[in-house]
Amino acid sequence: MIYLTGDLHGDFQRLSPKQFREQETLSKEDILLACGDFGGVWYGDERDDEKLDWLESRPFTTAFVTGNHENYDALQTYPLEQWRGGAIRRIRPSVILLERGQVFNLCGKRFLTMGGASSHDIQDGILEPDDPLFRLKQRTLDAREAMYRVNHLSWWKEELPSEEEYQTARDSLDRAGWEVDYIITHCCPSSVQDVFSGGLFQRDKLTDFLEEVRQRCRFQTWFFGHYHADMDIDEQFKMLYEKIVKLDI
Template sequence: MIYITGDCHRDFIRFDVENFSEQKEMTKEDFVIICGDFGGVWDKDASGAKENKLLDELENKPFTTLFVDGNHENFDRLYSYPVEKWNGGNVHKIRPSVIHLMRGQVFIIDGKKIFTFGGASSHDISGGILEPDDPDFQEKRRELNKGFKPYRINHLSWWKQELPTVTEMQEGRANLQANGNKVDFIVTHCCAASTQALIGGGLFQQDYLNHYLEEIRREVQFKKWFFGHYHDNRNVNAEEILLYEQIIRIG
């Protein structure tokens, strides 16, 4: 079985047995995929008691948890885990059964071919990104707080790796080509430019990741495309599905 859901932001209450009773029938050979903003690797270092408790609770679930990265992940830490091969693609194993599906990979999961590509531009940074070693940090922060302007702090709550590198995008193209540009599912955090225009009505600015995903949308055959980021549950069209708290079965 494969289930899929949207952004968690380190709140995994939806996986409590009262909210997700299907897990009673699941084993570690069954999967729940999170479409980014997992948030389970967030603290400054790996010693935090709360974070370890959350990750251990996921590890102790009867199913395997998989996630693509969103924009709200601690990329310094996420990328410090060793890269391993798993089911045909590259992963970081946070726990034996809590696994980060890296960008531009094609996995075979429960018989389904799945292309993954995490990352997105943060939309909650109109106040800017503060540098913690800026001598004016405190003053700038006070001003932003006073004006209720959303801001984030580099390496503490924002990471430039929220957007992909050229290498990651090329790896994605190459892996898709090696699979004849045909997969069953695409799982991302962000979505294609035209899809974003449909859901946002022009509210969201396009970036190079939206354009890259648009290229994939045009060139790759897929049955369904699942994504998160926009905090809503919505079938954008017959193939593209925006997920938030809902958990749906896809295999």
């Protein structure tokens, strides 16, 4: 079985037996897929262990694509390996990061994964921790409750894919004949974003790439997170946040 959910931000209460009751009947063969902003690898040290070990103790496998709020420095320390047709980083034996631009074969269905998104909460800038004026700038920003983040501490440029990752996605889709069953991303195609946001969310290179995928690729359903709401945009596009949905396969 495959279940899907939206942003977790390092808070896994949603996956507790009380809130995700179906887990009683699940095994490690069953997968809970999170559509980005997993946030369980946040400090990159032993402070992450308790939550990750708890996830490992659940009777299902947790797999996630990356969002914009992930510690990319820490995630990259986990080595790449192959898993069910695509590249992953294994955080724990059953906690798995699904790399970008991969097509996985899960339960006989093909899943394209393409994590990442532009942060929307950085309009007042990104601070550099080695800036001699860092403390002063931070105090000034805090005093006016500004929306800023700190490079390598709360923001990483890798929130958006590299050229290589876009190429990997194109190559994988070429091999799949631009036809998959499901697409799992954090943000969504530009035109879909325009439908529900009324222009609030800016298009960027990734949403434009996903737009290309929307137009060229045949797929059944596209699940995405990022926008912090649960909403069926139409038959094909499903925005997820706190809901956990079971995939009908």
